[in-house]
Amino acid sequence: MAASKPSSKRSASKKTAKAATPVRRQRGDGDELHQFAGGTHPTLTTNQGLEVADNQNSLRDGPRGPTLLEDFILREKITHFDHERIPERIVHARGSAAHGYFQLTRSLAKYSRAKVLTEVGVKTPLFTRFSTVAGGAGSVDTPRDVRGFAVKFYTKEGNWDLVGNNIPVFFIQDAIKFPDLIHAVKMEPDRAFPQAASAHDTFWDFISLMPESMHMVMWAMSDRAIPRSLRMIEGFGIHSFRLLDADGASTFVKFHWRPKLGLQSTIWDEAVKLQGADNDFQRRDLFESIQRGDFPEWELAVQLFTEEDAENFPFDHLDPTKIIPEALVPLQVIGRMVLDRWPDNFFAETEQVAFCPANVPPGIDFSNDPLLQGRLFSYLDTQLIRLGGPNFNQLPVNAPKCPFANHQRDGHMQMQVPKGRVAYDPSSLQEDSPRETPTGFRSHAGSDDGRKGRTRAASFADHYSQARMFFRSLEKPEQAHLASAIVFELSKVETPHVRERVVGQLRNIDASLAQRVADGLGMDTLPAPAPTALPAQDLPKAPEVRVIGRGKDTVQGRCVGILFDHGSDAGVIASLRKAARKAGAEVKLVAPTLGGGVLSDGKLQAADGQLAGTPSVLFDAIAVVLSADAARLMTKESAAVDFVSNAWAHLKAIARDEGGATLLKAARVGSDAGVVDAADSKRFLAAAATRQWAREPKVRQLA
Numbered sequence: 001m002a003a004s005k006p007s008s009k010r011s012a013s014k015k016t017a018k019a020a021t022p023v024r025r026q027r028g029d030g031d032e033l034h035q036f037a038g039g040t041h042p043t044l045t046t047n048q049g050l051e052v053a054d055n056q057n058s059l060r061d062g063p064r065g066p067t068l069l070e071d072f073i074l075r076e077k078i079t080h081f082d083h084e085r086i087p088e089r090i091v092h093a094r095g096s097a098a099h100g101y102f103q104l105t106r107s108l109a110k111y112s113r114a115k116v117l118t119e120v121g122v123k124t125p126l127f128t129r130f131s132t133v134a135g136g137a138g139s140v141d142t143p144r145d146v147r148g149f150a151v152k153f154y155t156k157e158g159n160w161d162l163v164g165n166n167i168p169v170f171f172i173q174d175a176i177k178f179p180d181l182i183h184a185v186k187m188e189p190d191r192a193f194p195q196a197a198s199a200h201d202t203f204w205d206f207i208s209l210m211p212e213s214m215h216m217v218m219w220a221m222s223d224r225a226i227p228r229s230l231r232m233i234e235g236f237g238i239h240s241f242r243l244l245d246a247d248g249a250s251t252f253v254k255f256h257w258r259p260k261l262g263l264q265s266t267i268w269d270e271a272v273k274l275q276g277a278d279n280d281f282q283r284r285d286l287f288e289s290i291q292r293g294d295f296p297e298w299e300l301a302v303q304l305f306t307e308e309d310a311e312n313f314p315f316d317h318l319d320p321t322k323i324i325p326e327a328l329v330p331l332q333v334i335g336r337m338v339l340d341r342w343p344d345n346f347f348a349e350t351e352q353v354a355f356c357p358a359n360v361p362p363g364i365d366f367s368n369d370p371l372l373q374g375r376l377f378s379y380l381d382t383q384l385i386r387l388g389g390p391n392f393n394q395l396p397v398n399a400p401k402c403p404f405a406n407h408q409r410d411g412h413m414q415m416q417v418p419k420g421r422v423a424y425d426p427s428s429l430q431e432d433s434p435r436e437t438p439t440g441f442r443s444h445a446g447s448d449d450g451r452k453g454r455t456r457a458a459s460f461a462d463h464y465s466q467a468r469m470f471f472r473s474l475e476k477p478e479q480a481h482l483a484s485a486i487v488f489e490l491s492k493v494e495t496p497h498v499r500e501r502v503v504g505q506l507r508n509i510d511a512s513l514a515q516r517v518a519d520g521l522g523m524d525t526l527p528a529p530a531p532t533a534l535p536a537q538d539l540p541k542a543p544e545v546r547v548i549g550r551g552k553d554t555v556q557g558r559c560v561g562i563l564f565d566h567g568s569d570a571g572v573i574a575s576l577r578k579a580a581r582k583a584g585a586e587v588k589l590v591a592p593t594l595g596g597g598v599l600s601d602g603k604l605q606a607a608d609g610q611l612a613g614t615p616s617v618l619f620d621a622i623a624v625v626l627s628a629d630a631a632r633l634m635t636k637e638s639a640a641v642d643f644v645s646n647a648w649a650h651l652k653a654i655a656r657d658e659g660g661a662t663l664l665k666a667a668r669v670g671s672d673a674g675v676v677d678a679a680d681s682k683r684f685l686a687a688a689a690t691r692q693w694a695r696e697p698k699v700r701q702l703a
């Protein structure tokens with residue numbers, strides 16, 4: 001192809017802009033660009049690099065004739081499209097992720113030789129993916145579900161994947177039960193519903209027959225499972241891992257992520273309405289916070305303990321259905337994670353990222369937790385089908401950022417071009433062929449009794465004590481939410497004996513909980529308690545399991561919605577906006593139309609959201625600033641009435657002026673410390689920093 005001269009290129013682009021039609025430029029002159037009116041675009045080519053002249057019409061035998069098989073451009077495009085989907089993850093299919101870094105603030109050199117845990121101040125790049133467990137990739141963000149919390153640290157010594165959840169325990173003790181658990185919770189196989197929900201027969205049938213799941217059931221039915229934002233969840237590595245020092249000496253460790261913004265969850269009714277308002281609520285929230293530079297941040301904390309400590313615990317730390325209460329082993333903060341970059345491409349990064357708990361650097365090792373042991377196999381295996389072959393580790397999001405070399409070769413989609421004749425070890429023909437190193441990964445020289453058998457340790461037999469501890473540690477409103485959640489779920493269970501069996505299990509945890517659920521279900525008599533291997537012990541309360549009181553009393557990272565219309569008081573809106581932003585909150589203006597309205601100062605104010613599509617569930621607190629005329633009209637608009645009545649029912653702070661008060665009255669909103677004068681932005685923000693728990697008995701009958 002002939003290269004055009006730079007001067008002729010410029011004139012071509014000017015012509016293009018006038019004519020507003022694409023003009024193809026020559027390729028091979030170094031910049032391979034098309035000039036379109038209003039922009040610069042790369043040349044469209046096939047995957048073979050062939051420039052495409054017409055991307056609108058297939059090759060036909062005459063204008064109205066059949067399409068020709070010869071049209072290799074059409075065939076390539078359609079074939080690629082037909083293959084766009086890969087199998088979604090069997091669990092954790094729906095997820096959102098971000099790039100960031102981990103920075104160590106306190107060295108664990110005494111316990112581990114892993115550089116990521118010993119080099120204070122060094123920033124280790126990472127990629128973190130959050131997910132729901134049960135729903136498909138296209139399901140919603142806010143179901144009641146566990147949230148996955150998977151972090152891939154690209155350390156100098158190889159990738160370390162900490163593949164955890166936002167709940168510190170798991171449903172089952174042994175990996176052999178995982179397929180059963182997942183088959184029970186996912187949509188039922190004959191009818192293909194419900195999607196992304198545990199409220200159905202097969203889940204509760206299985207659960208009620210698995211007493212070991214009772215502790216996790218408490219967490220999953222608690223407010224932890226309906227988080228407000230992914231920025232406000234904790235993360236847990238769950239299993240005990242080992243840290244190994246340079247001499248191979250071992251210390252056990254549990255990993256905890258603690259969000260800088262504190263914990264916050266939704267009210268169940270709010271979570272349900274969020275599903276209708278915005279399927280992508282949590283993904284959008286994460287995206288927007290990163291885009292505006294308000295980077296989500298977590299502390300990494302560890303619980304460290306020795307083999308001897310573990311022997312004195314009143315439970316087995318290898319049992320993943322148990323937590324180690326912080327009163328027993330306190331948390332030590334060792335670093336922080338900041339997520340500061342949204343992926344460039346969802347599929348290439350978030351979808352193709354492949355986590356595996358077996359990815360650890362030298363200095364970190366596994367415990368004998370039987371659930372972890374099974375996981376060490378499953379993740380690599382699943383990537384082979386999901387990503388289509390053994391070279392998925394070469395995808396940019398999965399590749400280590402340190403050098404890597406071995407003799408593994410070939411396979412589907414080999415992206416590397418290894419050089420030389422040696423692809424084996426030992427060898428003597430090639431100097432630069434990779435070799436072992438004495439400083440490489442070494443496993444803990446563990447010992448056991450060497451007896452083979454499908455057995456379960458007697459120390460795994462207490463299924464109820466920590467479930468009881470969890471329930472009794474909660475604040476009163478949280479206990480009520482938990483009971484209501486079980487009532488809700490069991491109300492969707494059609495089989496009476498399954499409902500009864502669950503209540504029988506609850507009787508082993510807490511009599512009042514069992515009674516509340518039985519009452520909520522309208523049971524005349526309490527079913528018999530489920531048979532137990534060991535009855536529950538009364539353990540000291542563990543306040544760290546609560547959500548209430550573990551948020552931060554701030555509006556930072558939260559969002560205030562201001563409802564306005566023509567004639568609203570410009571001064572009140574401006575001062576609310578200024579004060580909220582100064583305190584670190586986002587502010588969004590909502591009006592009946594996106595055009596907004598002319599405010600009291602005569603200026604037109606556009607809206608960020610249209611009332612019908614921007615309900616108050618999207619906000620953490622609301623303000624209603626309305627002229628008397630607008631307020632009168634809004635009392636006849638159900639979206640406006642719902643806007644305030646939902647904020648009231650969801651225990652949110654509400655600021656209102658006189659017009660706003662008219663709408664509140666029509667929506668039967670009462671008065672309490674959370675309903676404040678819109679002119680008093682200080683009081684409003686103080687109220688907005690927390691939910692109005694004292695209001696709950698006025699708005700909801702809880703089981």
Ligand code: HDD
Pocket residue numbers: 089090091092095129130131147148149150163164165169170174175176178237238239320353354355371374375378379380382383
């Ligand atoms: Fe798992 C994915 C977390 C037990 C088998 N798991 C997966 C993800 C998370 C977890 C966060 C999503 C990773 C991502 O974002 O790509 N899984 C856990 C936790 C567990 C757990 C915290 C218990 C403590 N998992 C578990 C068991 C098995 C699996 C016992 C099988 C024996 N998990 C898988 C999997 C997945 C997976 C099938 C699906 C997609 C994937 O791995 O990459 O292999």
